[in-house]
Amino acid sequence: MVVDHETPRLENGQTDKEVEENANVLQFMDSMDAYLTLIHSLSSTLRRGWLELASARHSMGASRVNTVLLDHTSHPAATSLLVTQDEGKVDSGKPHFTLCKWASSSNENSLLGEKQSSQDKLHPQLRHRGSTELYEEKTSSENKASREVDDPVQKERSKSLSMFGTLVSPKLRAAQLSFEAALETLVEIANMRSEMLCAFDQVNMKLEGRKDEK
């Protein structure tokens, strides 16, 4: 075994390379933890949404909340998904998913990746080791933006729900919010999965590099 006396070592005896490897492993584990938390959150949000839909059907009657009322006319999608590649980063080539909510043809100001303040109440507390501050800053700035566009968003929501009638029960509106939150969680899951796979690739590369050195 070759002992490298020239490589500077840190106080705990680790080299920079070892620190970097540990950071990659930690990042992978963090992203996996967040991924599993999001999966669990999605499951509970969908359960709540389905029960709220059943509750709305119970309240309004089966003839008003029905699959035959779904709109088959051609109309622009209320929400779309934007897929971009992360550029200028070490792990470039990683896809990034952004939800464009309530962006119909009549509303040119598409609302990119906003989180409503009400959505925060629906999400459980996500643990993000090492990126907590970043996450909090991102959430609070998105909350500010979300309050400013509440009315157009509310109009788009009502428009989307109008297939069941214009005077619908608050339970149906609650179900809509739950499924909206579920959609946002799905996009977060896609992004988190992308991060997780990227971190896994990094760890894998380091491991293979180590094997080659030996």
Next chain:
Amino acid sequence: MYGFEAMTFNIHGGYLEAIVRGHRAGLLTAADYNNLCQCETLDDIKMHLSATEYGPYLQNEPSPLHTTTIVEKCTLKLVDEYKHMLCQATEPLSTFLEYITYGHMIDNVVLIVTGTLHERDVQELLEKCHPLGMFDSIATLAVAQNMRELYRLVLVDTPLAPYFSECITSEDLDDMNIEIMRNTLYKAYLEDFYKFCQKLGGATAEIMSDLLAFEADRRAVNITINSIGTELTRDDRRKLYSNFGLLYPYGHEELAVCEDIDQVRAVMEKYPPYQSIFSKLSYGESQMLDKAFYEEEVKRLCLAFEQQFHYGVFFAYMRLREQEIRNLMWISECVAQNQKSRVHDSVVFIF
């Protein structure tokens, strides 16, 4: 002053009153609901219902069952009982029984018109219509482009024709117009039913006035709550309230300007019968309002059976069965979604 129905009611109505009281005895009890609430699967529900009057309607349904199948088959039982009573009834009971189904007729008309607007197939729309609200030319509704055509082509020959006078326009049908049409028709129907019962007089008028007034008031509250945050103006909202009931006219004036559930609560708490309903809810909450109203309705419907020689028992029985079907629907959904902890959120016990 009434009291002489005892001498003449049984001549024409005695047999059917006995029939409907017999049907009432077949309603599910609290013990039945406790068994149903403990079911793990929809097949368990089917097994428990096989021991009730719903048994023959569900026995041939193959697994896996769906919640909509259970509701459809239970509704078929109600329809069979209703048709038996209708074909045995003489005037004015036969007209009274027909009045009970006009609400379903309105729902079916709106379903067909809305589904056609959304380019859905007429056949699949017809399959989803309530059987109590079917009439011969219902499929022709898909042809109409506006309310005038709707009336001229189809509805002029139906019992709903008199209710259209207030909402005939040449405006094309869209979601808002359809909603206003639905509520305007229902308002006209309730008022007409109320006047019919008043004309019948006696115990029927007294009991049905109370039940229909409660229905009108509940509708007013639901319209108010559902229209909060929508484009419906205060004037339009006021026009949808019925012109009778405990809340008419001063309660309606106050409800028309309400902007949130707490303001609705403040209005309703001035009326003692509704104070008890809203006292069950916490501030800002409206989720349990439906259940509270259903519980109050069931109490009033059960009281209708305490008196004899009136037509209110037929109305009460039909509504109690519909409540029972709603209960079964909710229990089935909770079992199917594995959310049994929430089953008591919306089940209203009748006995």
